[in-house]
Amino acid sequence: MPNASPPTADEWRTALTRFVTVIPHTRGLGLDVVSVDPPEVIMRLPWQDALLGDVERGLVHGGVLTMLLDTVCGSAVLCGLPEPEVCPTLDLRVDHYRPAVAGMAILAEARVVRVTASMVFTEGTLWQTPGRTIARGIGNFVRLGARNTPPGFGEALFGDADHA
Amino acid sequence: MHEGFHDVAWLARTRAEGDVTAWLERLPYARHIGVSATPDDAGEGEGLIYQLEPHEHNVGNILLPALHGGVVAAFMETAGTLDLMMATREPRLPRIVDFSIDYLRTARVVPTHARCRLLREGRRLANVQVVAWQEAETLPVATARLHFVLATPDEDA
Numbered sequence: 001m002p003n004a005s006p007p008t009a010d011e012w013r014t015a016l017t018r019f020v021t022v023i024p025h026t027r028g029l030g031l032d033v034v035s036v037d038p039p040e041v042i043m044r045l046p047w048q049d050a051l052l053g054d055v056e057r058g059l060v061h062g063g064v065l066t067m068l069l070d071t072v073c074g075s076a077v078l079c080g081l082p083e084p085e086v087c088p089t090l091d092l093r094v095d096h097y098r099p100a101v102a103g104m105a106i107l108a109e110a111r112v113v114r115v116t117a118s119m120v121f122t123e124g125t126l127w128q129t130p131g132r133t134i135a136r137g138i139g140n141f142v143r144l145g146a147r148n149t150p151p152g153f154g155e156a157l158f159g160d161a162d163h164a
Numbered sequence: 165m166h167e168g169f170h171d172v173a174w175l176a177r178t179r180a181e182g183d184v185t186a187w188l189e190r191l192p193y194a195r196h197i198g199v200s201a202t203p204d205d206a207g208e209g210e211g212l213i214y215q216l217e218p219h220e221h222n223v224g225n226i227l228l229p230a231l232h233g234g235v236v237a238a239f240m241e242t243a244g245t246l247d248l249m250m251a252t253r254e255p256r257l258p259r260i261v262d263f264s265i266d267y268l269r270t271a272r273v274v275p276t277h278a279r280c281r282l283l284r285e286g287r288r289l290a291n292v293q294v295v296a297w298q299e300a301e302t303l304p305v306a307t308a309r310l311h312f313v314l315a316t317p318d319e320d321a
Binding site: 022023024025026028049050051052053054055056057060061062063064066067068069070071074088089090091092093094095096150 | 166168169170190191192193194195196197220221222223224225226227232233234235237238239241242245260261262263264265266267270
């Protein structure tokens with residue numbers, strides 16, 4: 001958003017809500033942005049049976065957690081840069097501390113740890129009960145730079161609701 | 165006990181039959197993203213090749229468009245887990261410890277394939293490598309590495 005004051009926390013929340021709503025996979029799962037305090041983002045994945053990996057024990061599929069960490073870390077990247085850029089995931093590492101259980105929403109928090117000219121380093125945490133971490137993730141994202149970011153990318157994110 | 169991963173006899177039987185499809189039917193998220201497995205007819209061994217359907221709801225970037233990187237990761241984790249269950253010396257239930265993925269190319273919205281290799285099977289731990297590709301196996305879209313704790317079906321509480 002050139003020539004404007006930095007977006008407020010609420011504007012970021014609206015922008016990242018738009019971001020995860022435009023992504024078909026996260027829209028389908030009903031992922032919700034709880035709060036944004038740049039460069040930190042909190043999201044909430046509501047419970048649904050499609051998230052299960054072990055039906056008998058009622059445990060969440062590990063891949064759901066990886067997908068969620070990729071999404072929340074990637075969202076943190078957007079608000080951790082001077083201007084939103086397209087930043088594909090270079091790599092992601094997930095440590096599984098304890099299983100996630102059926103019937104409870106999964107909360108996801110991520111923040112940008114460091115930005116360099118070519119990279120954005122992030123870390124994320126998942127939990128269902130506060131203080132009991134399910135999984136931790138470290139995601140590194142590549143900055144493609146303004147030159148490779150489609151014109152209007154940032155504007156589309158914040159979009160003028162009136163003109164959208 | 166009803167049929168399922170924690171039914172020792174069922175696990176041993178489906179494993180002996182190579183019935184990965186029966187396992188996939190009991191993994192709702194793997195079904196949601198559209199994972200399947202087929203014997204590697206062209207290959208030398210008796211390995212399996214895993215497929216991910218290019219469902220519209222698996223898209224993560226509508227501009228390119230491209231599959232969601234996290235969905236590709238979930239696909240590779242599923243493939244690695246099932247392949248390990250088939251490859252271990254005895255029927256075991258793997259529990260994932262950690263997972264690492266490197267993204268090498270954009271995953272387009274076309275069918276994605278994966279092949280797995282069990283690099284080490286210890287008494288308690290296993291290391292599995294997964295390679296995913298689309299047009300050609302020589303042009304991987306991602307590689308992944310997984311560590312598992314191996315439980316016997318009746319002891320993994």
